[in-house]
Amino acid sequence: MSPYDQGVSAGEPPAAIPGARLLFSLDPGVSYLNHGSFGAVPIVVQRAQQRLRDEVDANPMRFHAGNGLMDRIVHTRRHLAAFLGADPDGSALVPNTTTGVSLILQSVRLESADEVLLTDHGYGAVALAARRQCRRTGATARTVALPLGAGDAEVVARVRAALRPGKTKLLIVDQIASATAVALPVREIAAAAHEHDIPILVDAAHVPGQLPVEVAAIGADFWVGNLHKWAFAPRGTALLSVAPRWRRRIEPLVVSWEQEEGYPLNVEYQGTLDYTPWLASPTGLFMLRTLGWEAVRRHNAALASYGQRVIGEALGATDLPHPGHPDVAMRIVPLPAGLATTTPEAHALRARISEKLAAEVQVNAWGGRGLLRLSAQVYNRADDYDRLAEHLPQLLSEWRR
Structure with missing residues (x-):
């Protein structure tokens, strides 16, 4: 192409698509041409989430401390992972892609001689997170330029040339770049990184619901994508997928009661976190499939x-x-x-x-x-x-x- x-x-x-406009509660006086930033939650999903909120407030103790919450989270995670072609045992529900990126930056344990390699198509908050973690550890954040309009072969060649074996501790690339709306060849980039045993984190914030994807087939060490943009989930729903060799090294940003269970439960359970967006998200996938x-x-x-x-x-x-x-x-x-x-x-x-x-x-x-x-x-x-x-x-x- x-x-x-x-x-x-x-x-x-x-x-x-007949009737599709009526499925949302957007202001009819505004042309909403920015679904990519925050998504738009369908009315049926809003109602599913409200029923969950009502359940929480009817008996907060039963909802949060009863025996069923973790089972419901695991069930939801497996449902979303199946949709994305990810290993459910290596996946965790997180609030958004930015959270997943910070979690991985913490878990790879950067040292002063290391560097994180990004591209100039990367999301601004991800770059800020990488630079902050580098300041904390003495590592370096470096950016490789990818010309707008470059073909896949040129993109892979430029990223490969920018890798520094023995120094590059983590490569972060977008599957669909936010600023430029470019889809990058992440599978080929992952293969190039792995030639030098360099781990790769794929920022797939815009992928779930927008592109067909088999996360496991990409071969990334870490992959994280939002379902509240294009998969009609409530805001605050994302899935992080981690390759087997990294799972024991994942450190949650907040330690809570499932810490001893290890990944993914120690990442997912955060006490009084609002779990209703996650639990309502399968309704969004149901609507997506119903529309075709x-x-x-x-x-x-x-x-x-x-x-x-x-x-x-x-x-x-x-x-x-x-x-x-x-x-x-x-x-x-x-x-x-x-x-x-x-x-x-x-x-x-x-x-x-x-x-x-x-x-x-x-x-x-x-x-x-x-x-x-x-x-x-x-x-x-x-x-x-x-x-x-x-x-x-x-x-x-x-x-x-």
Whole structure:
């Protein structure tokens, strides 16, 4: 697949999935084109979680201290792991991908001569966590640049060349990058890292529910992905998968009563943590399957491509980066040069678009360029993107002044 949609030929938008908009409680006055940031919880999942909250508050002692909570957590974990093709005995439920990353950074036990290798497509909070752990241990965090639009072979070659056997203690790569919406060839990257026995952590925050995945087949030492973005789970639901040789070394960020049980229970049980998002998450998967997951993926990817085309045309963009996988439902449109080149500027522009155009998008500063990121989900329609394309050029023109 070409890394670029040369000629921006996304064609007509896909047919809407009947009734899908009614499954969500989103504000009908806002074009919500940023599912990738926080997801959107379907009404049926909200209700399932509320029933669980009601159960907790009806008898907190019974819920938290009764004999059934851990069994319910294990059952849920096995259900989610099966959906993702992960080993349930090597998986743990965690609140989000960022938590899983910090847990792994703590568990690999960095020393002063070590380094953590990241890419410049990585999520900002992950980079912050890596740098903090490096400061604590005297290790070094280093970044390898991957050009936007690079093919899989070039990506693997650049990462392989950046590895330092004997020094690189951990490699962190995204399966789908947040800022650039690029799908990276994580299986091939993992194989390259393992040539030198370098462990790899895959940040798959955007993968569950967006891409078909067999976690075990990737071969990563650590893999963590959110289910509250694209798998319709309540916010606060993610799955961490750990390869067998690392499981005994996993140290939870908080020690609680299941500590002696070891991984994964010592990671999952955190006393009075709110477990209702996890326990309600299978309802989200049920809804995804009821809609038809393949149909959802096709719809979302096609609609994201359409949105990228019409907004790209409106802004005069010619080279529109393709995410590198046909099912990715996020696309980026490079903004005119000089706009949103820093993170504060990107945040300010995103807020202005929300305020003035009643549209929620993501704006990222990456590589000295502002990138507008669009998502597509079953509740979106082509006219959401058409309206943004109609009014965004004027807003950006005024923003420049």
